[in-house]
Amino acid sequence: MTAHNVVAAPKSRAEHVQKVSASCGVEAWLVESYAVPLISLEFSVRGGASQDPAGKEGLANLLAGTLDEGAGDLDSRAFHRAIEDLAIHLGFNADADSLSGHFQTLSRNAPQAFQLFAQALNAPRFDEDAVERVRGQIAAGLKREAFDPETMAGKAFRKAAFAGHAYARPTRGELSTVESLSRRDLGALRARVFARDNIKIAVVGAIDAATLASRLDALLSGWADKADLVATPDTEIASVGARKVVDLDVPQATLRFGRPGLAKADPDYFAAVTVNHILGGGAFTSRLFNEVREKRGLAYSVYSQLHEYDHCPALLGAAATKNERAGETLDVIEAQCRELSEAGPSAEELDKAKKFLIGSYALRFDTSTKIASQLVRIQLDGYDPSYLDERNRRIEAVTLEDAKRAAKRLLGDGRLLVAAVGRPEGIASRG
């Protein structure tokens, strides 16, 4: 096969996915394609910032930042030069729930490129000077964002929404906690989360199943069998109805808002996806876009989304408007939530939302990297490749009754937890 027609709906996307089992016990999903001389690999292990020990916030983020700073015989400089000589793309990232990796190589360099990747995964050096350098970069990033309204609003929101839970903690840590992280901490976290029962991996491009299986053995046979994870308890957005105002001398107020969402396993989840799309999804069609931006010119940016924390389904949104009109903007947003909850969407709105969600699914699969990321996400959610075909059928099956019920469940009385940064008129802290 010469093209990765993984999007070739309406036939089947799933049939283009091969499950490749390596002898080391790890299974990867592969879409084999030779249209472009590249190989893209994405992986994710559970255990992001939620695994950071108390007082060591930012550890998973520092680990992600130091894995490519020297490995095996190669110190940081030699490793970076080897990566550049082969023009490899290699990077790691930590979020609240997982640590993920991105690797992409020209297929003609694949053997050496996979070797370097294996070294980063299996034998990172965590040399003192390299760790210090990355620590300095993270600290500079934290300082750069110390008075950034969006960062501040996110922080204030999480603090109120997740009080006492791991999700309230900053993924990249605080200056003081980042300062306290040691080489030993890095090694310990790596040993706990880099385990073969804990990795989801997908590969797209110019590689066959047998070659991939042997590459996976080289990458992962040194890993532990089982991860040693601290369980993250399920939680829910708290303080709904509360207002948290953070004073900052800027002309525009930055708002973050949210309330509990619906879990992916919930029978109403796909109905909730359509409801969110109608409320604040898409680009130019949502109720929030029309009411806040188009009709009233209140904001450049306004949206809502169903957020994907592993242990907390959430409806989150944001807007930014000049201080003088902040209260008015929030009133419009809350009124839209209430209205949609009470009356539900119209049949026409639901029909349009379904058409968009179904039709645009293909656009998530038009580059190798995007395909690989989608395949990892689907594995993390516990689905089979058949989900690739199932997903649009689930959207299609949402009835107006389902959507009305989901709107009520999702939006309830329309109240929101709101964090606001700036000097917003008409919004005062409460709750």
Added chain:
Amino acid sequence: MESIAAISLTPNVAAPAPAPAAHAATAVSHFTLENGMEVVVIPDNRTPVVTHMVWYKNGAADDPLGKSGIAHFLEHLMFKGTKANPQGAFSNHIAELGGQENAFTSYDYTAYFQRIGKEHLATLMRFEADRMHNLVLTDEVVLPERDVVLEERRMRTDNDPSAQLDEAVQAALFSHHPYGTPIIGWKHEIETLSREDALDYYTRFYTPENAILIVAGDVEPHEVLALANETYGAIPARAEPPARRRPKEPPPRAERRVTLSDEKVEQPAHERLFTVPSYATAEPGEAEALEVLAHVLGGGPTSVLYETLVEEEKLAVSAGAYYLGSALDDSRLYVFSTPAEGVELETLDAAVDRVLARVAASEPGAEALQRAKTRLIADAVYAQDSQVALARWYGEALATGLSVKDVASWSDRIDAVTAQDVRKAARKWLDKKRSVTGFLLPVTNAAA
């Protein structure tokens, strides 16, 4: 670098990444319709999806004096509908077909794009052709949208000291040429932009002879050409393509420094911008040498700036450089760094001087040169994985005075750059007199 090469209509839909360079594709087709509109077709048969873009060869640098921001404001207003397709009709239709859309404005071009299942290409072309010549604007839609743009400006700039410094640095770098004026416009001028201003600008620039159609995806070139003839081809040619008359920047004679202190700054930062030729204005080989120079100097963790300032001297936590080669007129090369804890910006500034002097005095080593070229050329191969990236490369090139042939030969031209070319480019263009240095500082009590 947080420089804004282009700003888009909505924050949530990502604009395609700016093109680092260009791509050596072989199967690209290029046509010109009878009314003067150019058509480029880039085949990508892997998925039944198509990217459709219309680029207009005018941008913020073509804003009339006193009307800064009009190119960008009009970009917003292009979504307000026509007689046949009133406000929202186009966007709603795209959404129903499962498409995504956005638009962006840069100094030299304004572009509108959609991504959608390939069977809907003809529909997009009909709508897009309609708004090329039938836009309807009323104060009822223009005035709230002007407030939206002011909110956009507050979000991007007025809330952010580092963006304010960038504006001041650009303004100092281009004292006369409009690249010194922000794309979004100055606030006091945005506030006065009217429906008439927008329509004047629209009438002047939104014509087929000033437009480029780029289609990338699972399509046949002759089918695209036939559709283009039916839709865009039906729009009558108006005249000669509109001329872009821009004041020329005088030769820079004095090094300049711009400092911004703000109580919201916790982390100082250093930047230096040089005026340098673009691909469109450079002598043969010179822009390619600048591209390689910028990469050797500051492209990632193996660059001279990073290895020297971050790894060896430990004066900075990050450092890099970037050449903005896609521009119709003389452009800029950025050098940026973030000081390590406790390091004064003056100290870092002197260290940047030393690195730049060294690069101008000696040729890069063979390995460093090869490494930079390998990465630049490989990135053109990686781009083949993204039809949006390819479409953007061709659009940007053609809108800034380059040809399809220029794009196709780019990798070979990069490969031909010698160590001597790199040193010569550094010596000629990294002259401090051509530069503005920006200091971003916290507020200190001590008189500085």
